[in-house]
Amino acid sequence: MESERLTLLFITPGGKGAKSLSIKFSHIKLISFSVIVFSILSCLSFIFTYKLHKIAEINSNHEKELVQKLINQTNVLNQISKDEVILKARLKEMEDKILEMQQLLYKKGINKNSPVGGEFIPAEKGSFSYVEFMEKNIDELYHVMRNVPFGAPISGKINSSYGHRKDPFHSRFAFHSGIDIDANYKQPVLATADGTVKQAGRYKRYGKAIIIKHKNGYQTLYGHLSKVLVKKGDKIKSGQIIGHTGSTGRSTGPHLHYEIIKNGKRVNPAKFLTLK
Ligand SMILES: [Zn+2]
Structure with missing residues (x-):
């Protein structure tokens, strides 16, 4: 059976040679179907490509953000690392100063153990045990500073030193304690360390005098005072005003006679006026 056809007739403007094109309907259907399928596929392809592009763009932005975050974190870590180096250097300086103070105290016979090769074993800097170690050493030094009579009870020139000298009363050699x-x-007159008043008032040749008992076997004596501001048993803080200078007792003029007694023996107070 002859299939149905579509015949297209082409007539030129001159009217000569009209041409016809006959196409089977089945072919037209096939061509239409192909065009529709091609259009759909083109659309899908476009949408798919567009989506892929968008995803790539999002991924790229995300990647950039991550890289930026990484750079920021690296900078932070670098800064922390620099701070740590500075901190460790400063802790080392502190440690050296503590060591130097301990050595000075050792030289003066105040600390029994030499800090070199002794108990001074530095822990890893920056660790908690290191900080605890520093605290312990600082506490010890603080304890010494408060309880050992450092410094002068008044500012002034030393007129007469500790040791043998010509006695101002009879011009014979005598020991100045x-x-x-x-x-x-x-x-x-200031107390040179924390302690408790052992003697306050008239005392032998010292006139009005004060004796303070400190920890670690130390005592200090302040003589020839015009006024005593403390009484026996008083707790005294380093730097506290305990009396006024004068010339009571065996004295030729106003001055302060100052003594340091360690474990019952008189020692040279000049050694305690400075740490060096
Ligand atoms: Zn004297």
């Missing part, structure tokens, strides 16, 4: 610090009348 302390130092005489030049002073005017009524200058405030």
